[in-house]
Amino acid sequence: MNLQTPMLDTALESLRAEVTGSVALPGEAGYELATPWNVAVPVNPCAVVAVESAQDIAATMRFAARNDLRVAVQRTGHGAVPLGNDVLLVHTGKLTECIVDPETRTARIGAGLIWQDVIDAAAPHGLAPLAGSSATVGVAGFLTGAGIGPMVRTYGLSSDHVRSFDIVTGSGELIHVTPDEHAELFWGLRGGKGTLGIVTTIEIDLMPITHFYGGALYFDGADAARVAHAWLDWCADLPEHSSTSVAFLQLPPLPQVPPPLAGRLTFAVRFASLADEGEAEQIINRIRSVATPLIDAVGVLPYAAIAAVHADPIDPMPTHESTVLTTELSHEAVDTLLSVAGPGSQSPQTVIELRLLGGALAREPKHRSAFCHRDASFALMVAGVLVPPSADAVVGHSQRIDRVMAPWTTGRALPNFAPSDDPDQIARTYDEDTAHWLSALGNEHDPDGVLRVGQVMRQIR
Ligand SMILES: Cc1cc2nc3c(=O)[nH]c(=O)nc-3n(C[C@H](O)[C@H](O)[C@H](O)COP(=O)(O)OP(=O)(O)OC[C@H]3O[C@@H](n4cnc5c(N)ncnc54)[C@H](O)[C@@H]3O)c2cc1C
Incomplete structure (x- = not known):
């Protein structure tokens, strides 16, 4: 129509x-x-x-x-x-308020900011926001989706460190939301995406971080199996001051891609640690010794370079993403993933990432939220670029990954990595209770259903 x-x-x-x-x-x-x-x-x-x-x-x-x-x-x-x-x-691009208070270690940030804006405003005070892997992602979309950053095992979800929101509900009401005022909205805004209203400003905690030890080791695809199995064992006793993920990468031969990584399968081990340099180096050396990296980009970095850990793409592109959470993974699970993502698999995906969760993420924060996956062990994320020659194969292949990995997956997904307007897909991002309560709160604050579109958890559409 x-x-x-x-x-x-x-x-x-x-x-x-x-x-x-x-x-x-x-x-x-x-x-x-x-x-x-x-x-x-x-x-x-x-x-x-x-x-x-x-x-x-x-x-x-x-x-x-x-x-x-x-x-x-x-x-x-x-x-x-x-x-x-x-x-x-x-x-929301014009909502660019950004006030850093070094005394309280907080920032009041407008929904129009991207993470790099906040990183740059906080850095002169020796402070840092808990940004995501990409510094060009919007702060409000990220935080309403819970927010899993490169230091998630040390600090938990980025949204665990939100102090307040200002929102406009579907009925046009302006509400200031804190753990004590409209506590039910404070619960639901941290994970509920746009279900409960449009966020205009957010007050967040800043962390006293100026530098960290981290980056990525990039291995040849031929070494993926050896490194992946060693990484799984290494994850088992990784201290909470360190976070990590691995990624099968097939990056295009473009000028912005370093030549050793372009046009071939490579395997990246990402690492971000707040341990002192000596300890962090000793920890990552266990992975360094498994094979010789094509590029070793791990060392002491300013927090302002946090986006270098994942080196996510910056320019707009046509992508298809899928995500699923896993229980504990075995070496059999790693072999299964290698069979669809590793050398000889004919994978058409640009990135297949496994992020280690646990650590501080596994503990409920002081104020509970609508994020309900604290018991998951890993997040498996798949992203393919929908351009020839692999465009037609991307969606079917990501469904195949879901099928073969099913013995180890929880069937649930992270709200941030599952953009969809399909009610069944949205429901996968919550447990039944959370879906029910988010939907009920949505109905209460938006009786006319003005916000009932896109990625919102409403049981009646
Ligand atoms: C390259 C890349 C890297 C990423 N890395 C991470 C990561 O490390 N960790 C992680 O958790 N996520 C990550 N994501 C996912 C990202 O956090 C989500 O896609 C998020 O929704 C992006 O927010 P945005 O505002 O930039 O996007 P938009 O597409 O503009 O918004 C997406 C959705 O967010 C909600 N939203 C946005 N603004 C508001 C608002 N003002 N009020 C209420 N709801 C709002 C709405 O539901 C909206 O539909 C990544 C995504 C990409 C593409």
């Missing part, structure tokens, strides 16, 4: 008068903000509202309710979901 009718266009004109930000219809300047980082996802809203304040968002919610539209939110589109022309897209 094409809802881009002249009547709607006229109504959208009235929205322009209600907001201080801009409203862009298809073809107008500003509409290009809808284009997500993941350009494979069709994001075609009837208008993009580049909001400048919480009041703009409230006006957009009320306008949508009056006109039988839905409201979705996007900053970077790293976790984009398909949106049609019955949707108004709130773009």
Whole structure:
């Protein structure tokens, strides 16, 4: 159904008068903000509202309710979901408040910031936010999805260190949310993605980190089996001050890819440790001694270079992602993964990553949240780029990985790594109780269902 009718266009004109930000219809300047980082996802809203304040968002919610539209939110589109022309897209890029308080070691950050903005603001004070693997991901999307960063075993989820949120609910109400005020929303916003409202600002703890020991060792694909089995044993007694993941990489021969890694299968061991240099070096030397890395990029790094650990892609691209959580993994599980990801597997995926969880993540924080996977041992993430020649094979192959790894998987997924508007896929990111309570809270704060679109946990759509 094409809802881009002249009547709607006229109504959208009235929205322009209600907001201080801009409203862009298809073809107008500003509409290009809808284009997500993941350009494979069709994001075609009837208008993009580049909001400048919480009041703009409230006006957009009320306008949508009056006109039988839905409201979705996007900053970077790293976790984009398909949106049609019955949707108004709130773009948060102008919400750029960033106040660092070195006394309380906190930062008040606008939903329009990406992690690198906060890293750069905190660094002069000897402080650091718990960013994700990519510093170009948006802070609000990341934190509402729980947030698993490169130091997750040391500090737990990044959202475990949120102090407050300011949100606009689907009914247009502005609410300040803390562990004591609207505690049920404080629970649900940390893991519930956009279910309970659009976040405008977040207050987070900053950590006294200036440097860390870490980076990545890149091995030839031919060494993947030896290194992967050694890594599994090494993980078993890895102290909590250290976090790690491994990744089968098939990076394209592009100028930004270091030549030893381009156009071939390689195997990366990522490492981020807050142990002192000598101890951290001794720990990673066990992996260094298994095979000779093509590139050894592990050493003391400033926290501002945290994104170097994973070296995630920066430029927009068409990707397909899937994710699943695992129980304890055996050497048989590693062999099974090697059979679909390792040398000779014909894997079309660009990255197949196994992230070690546990450590501080496994403990409930002082204030519980809607994240319900603290008992998982590893997160298995698969990302393929949907360009020829491998584009057609990516989705089927990721389903094959799910099938062969099923004996070791929990069937659940991380909210952040499962962008989807499919209710069954969204339900996989919660246990039944959490799904029920998130949905009930969504109904309470958004009775008209304005936010019932995209990646939200609503049992009635
Ligand atoms: C290369 C790459 C690396 C990544 N690394 C990590 C990682 O290390 N750890 C991790 O946990 N995740 C990681 N992710 C996943 C990422 O955290 C999610 O995709 C997240 O949703 C991105 O947020 P965004 O605002 O940038 O994306 P967007 O696509 O703009 O937003 C995605 C969703 O987040 C929610 N959202 C965004 N803004 C708001 C808001 N203001 N209020 C309420 N809800 C909002 C909405 O549900 C929205 O649909 C990675 C993703 C990519 C592509």
